[in-house]
Amino acid sequence: MTARPLRIGAGAGFAGDRVPPAVDLVERGALDYLVLECLAERTIALGQQRRLADPELGYDQLLDKRMRLLLEPLVRTGTRLLGNFGAANPLGGARRVLTCAAELGVPVRVAAVLGDDVLAAIDPAAPAWEDGRPLGEHGELVSANAYLGIDALLPALESDADVIVCGRVADPSLFLAPMAHHFGWRPDDDDRLASGTTIGHLLECGPQVTGGYFADPPFKLVPNLAELGYPLAEVCADGTAVVTKLPGTGGRVDRMTVGEQLGYEVLDPTGYRTPDVVADFSTVEFHEVGTDRVRIGPTAGRPRPDALKVSVGYRAGFRCEAEISYAGSTAVARGRLAGEVVAQRLAGTGLRLAVSLIGVDALHGAGPGAAGRPYEVRLRVASVAASRELVEAVGEEVTALYTSGPAGGAGVRVHTEEVIGVVSTSIPRAAVRTEVVPVGPVGSQ
Amino acid sequence: MSRRLLELAHARAGDKGNLVTVVLIPYDPADYPLLCARVSTERVRRQLGGRAVGGVVRHEMANIPGLLFVCERAPGDTVTLSTGLDAHAKSVSSALLEMCV
Numbered sequence: 001m002t003a004r005p006l007r008i009g010a011g012a013g014f015a016g017d018r019v020p021p022a023v024d025l026v027e028r029g030a031l032d033y034l035v036l037e038c039l040a041e042r043t044i045a046l047g048q049q050r051r052l053a054d055p056e057l058g059y060d061q062l063l064d065k066r067m068r069l070l071l072e073p074l075v076r077t078g079t080r081l082l083g084n085f086g087a088a089n090p091l092g093g094a095r096r097v098l099t100c101a102a103e104l105g106v107p108v109r110v111a112a113v114l115g116d117d118v119l120a121a122i123d124p125a126a127p128a129w130e131d132g133r134p135l136g137e138h139g140e141l142v143s144a145n146a147y148l149g150i151d152a153l154l155p156a157l158e159s160d161a162d163v164i165v166c167g168r169v170a171d172p173s174l175f176l177a178p179m180a181h182h183f184g185w186r187p188d189d190d191d192r193l194a195s196g197t198t199i200g201h202l203l204e205c206g207p208q209v210t211g212g213y214f215a216d217p218p219f220k221l222v223p224n225l226a227e228l229g230y231p232l233a234e235v236c237a238d239g240t241a242v243v244t245k246l247p248g249t250g251g252r253v254d255r256m257t258v259g260e261q262l263g264y265e266v267l268d269p270t271g272y273r274t275p276d277v278v279a280d281f282s283t284v285e286f287h288e289v290g291t292d293r294v295r296i297g298p299t300a301g302r303p304r305p306d307a308l309k310v311s312v313g314y315r316a317g318f319r320c321e322a323e324i325s326y327a328g329s330t331a332v333a334r335g336r337l338a339g340e341v342v343a344q345r346l347a348g349t350g351l352r353l354a355v356s357l358i359g360v361d362a363l364h365g366a367g368p369g370a371a372g373r374p375y376e377v378r379l380r381v382a383s384v385a386a387s388r389e390l391v392e393a394v395g396e397e398v399t400a401l402y403t404s405g406p407a408g409g410a411g412v413r414v415h416t417e418e419v420i421g422v423v424s425t426s427i428p429r430a431a432v433r434t435e436v437v438p439v440g441p442v443g444s445q
Numbered sequence: 446m447s448r449r450l451l452e453l454a455h456a457r458a459g460d461k462g463n464l465v466t467v468v469l470i471p472y473d474p475a476d477y478p479l480l481c482a483r484v485s486t487e488r489v490r491r492q493l494g495g496r497a498v499g500g501v502v503r504h505e506m507a508n509i510p511g512l513l514f515v516c517e518r519a520p521g522d523t524v525t526l527s528t529g530l531d532a533h534a535k536s537v538s539s540a541l542l543e544m545c546v
Contacts, residue, residue, distance in 0.1 A: 041462070219472075256470065256472075260456075263509065267466065268515075269506050269513055281506070354529060362529075363531050366494060382529075384526060384528055420525060
């Protein structure tokens with residue numbers, strides 16, 4: 001049974017990822033599992049806002065779209081689906097999957113993994129990792145979610161669920177759980193868990209390992225980027241794997257794409273910490289073994305941390321961003337003048353302004369590109385303040401540049417939104433109780 | 446002869462809270478010692494300008510081979526709170542590759 005590699009596809013690497021490549025993986029990938037990773041740091045806090053407005057909401061906003069395209073091929077091919085698209089409401093997300101399945105006439109069994117929501121259990125006086133200040137001093141706390149590991153997911157995999165919906169889970173754990181379940185890895189088998197975690201780390205951002213976030217012509221070329229294929233791993237019982245993509249899709253999988261993704265968002269390569277294990281990425285060897293095929297060797301592991309990381313969302317005020325464009329050989333000078341005028345007009349408000357020229361210094365400040373003289377520039381003024389009314393003055397003053405600013409100002413856009421800040425803390429494992437709740441089955445009727 | 450990193454190496458930036466990571470990988474593994482010798486933490490901090498105002502830590506990953514830089518951003522310049530255009534700091538890989546070595 002374990003002679004054949006386990007085939008796991010990554011159908012999304014963030015909440016906004018494309019759906020057709022995920023469908024292609026299910027249709028042609030002979031997958032055992034499709035994993036969807038849909039949560040960034042503050043996605044759950046934003047979902048919590050929607051759930052407060054409507055208790056049935058708070059799950060991934062693209063859930064319906066993904067399920068309508070994926071459920072039928074998943075069931076037809078016998079592929080199980082696992083994903084964190086439950087966001088702030090895994091139970092609501094699981095129910096929504098059932099509703100979509102019923103509308104499609106597709107019979108599925110769905111389970112939700114609960115327990116990551118620890119808002120009631122955290123101590124607002126505990127210091128935030130980032131700045132040492134008490135959590136509660138940052139602002140009104142709106143969400144606190146523990147990063148769950150494979151121990152929370154394994155009971156769901158042992159059930160008969162076809163679709164498993166969770167909220168906050170460490171991204172690599174979404175991939176490691178099916179491996180540990182399939183191969184029967186023990187919870188103290190640190191080297192295998194670390195090896196599987198490396199594979200999960202390589203897949204968790206979806207197409208970033210198959211040629212996405214990579215093209216830089218003429219130095220780095222990606223064939224047929226428009227039809228970029230998403231990755232799949234063929235995992236062996238010892239935790240090593242081949243990372244590849246479907247034939248005929250765009251993109252590339254080689255030492256360069258794998259190398260970039262191995263180092264992506266890693267803070268300590270010798271100690272990559274997840275709820276399951278501490279993986280030493282400096283021990284991983286990888287080799288090209290065919291076209292778009294890279295074999296990933298074993299990773300050394302150490303025992304898992306005692307506590308779980310918690311991501312805490314808080315109300316951080318409101319952000320206003322306002323822009324206006326200028327063109328011609330004097331564009332930079334007029335853009336600068338417009339920025340100075342806005343700053344002068346807002347001087348009495350106490351607002352801290354970020355003023356930059358897009359096309360000159362908006363990304364890296366007074367860095368490598370700031371000396372250029374582009375034909376057109378876009379003035380950008382942004383600020384964060386405690387109240388919406390206060391910060392909206394930024395948009396009003398940029399808009400007023402039409403008549404009260406330099407010549408030829410064009411194309412004003414203003415955007416104001418609430419800001420949810422995120423800080424981190426930890427929680428003892430014993431304070432986190434997870435639970436698998438089946439919400440199916442329903443017939444196809 | 447001085448060359449831009451862009452011609453020698455490729456890079457990818459990532460974000461974690463108030464930190465930005467950049468992994469720098471030579472096209473030719475034979476250039477890895479050159480990168481180790483020339484691309485110091487101090488040079489990276491200067492090259493990234495306003496996007497890395499705090500400490501920069503360099504990790505050598507000989508297995509890629511590549512250099513991994515972990516850089517501290519300014520207080521308030523986090524993914525969620527930043528007033529900058531590139532809140533994630535995803536574009537800093539391009540700034541690093543403009544460095545001459």
